[in-house]
Amino acid sequence: DTEVTQTPKHLVMGMTNKKSLKCEQHMGHRAMYWYKQKAKKPPELMFVYSYEKLSINESVPSRFSPECPNSSLLNLHLHALQPEDSALYLCASSQDAEHNYGYTFGSGTRLTVV
């Protein structure tokens, strides 16, 4: 299995909702990442998990809460989002955070906040 699977593919949520994005990989990768991408812009790093521990938080607002339950799963919990948080959220993984031979990306979750 050489894929990163993200669910759901599309999500529409209200500003008072709580939702979660899920990411799964079975390549034995020990580093996992969340990126946010606005239209016609490059992906921007949000969080890095290395060996299931949060190693980088790029000053992301607390309404985004990451979780890494085990080495194969990465969640992003969403609460009280704003319309400007609408974007494509991409999950990626790599062998580990020390040896970057390239990231494997999922297809993303298209999030719309209304």
Add this chain to the structure above:
Amino acid sequence: SQQGEEDPQALSIQEGENATMNCSYKTSINNLQWYRQNSGRGLVHLILIRSNEREKHSGRLRVTLDTSKKSSSLLITASRAADTASYFCATDARETSGSRLTFGEGTQLTVNP
């Protein structure tokens, strides 16, 4: 923060022609990578070039790296309509907290049949 700048921002060519995209960056790097993104989809890793390498090939792709000028180029030869996508360079600048990949602004390539 984004440290890569790519040019051109958009490139339109005919099938069979070569496409060249350039990337500049600001800090020291361990390696530089190129990714392709089809509209609204995930990114696909194309090629990685280490800081001590100057040129690398993979199929129809040729990447160069000039660390003295902090720049890289991606050449796609004999382009096909299926090559239409956005292309991003990404720099891996090792930090105390581990590797992180920072993406450039991207080049939108359109290959016309």
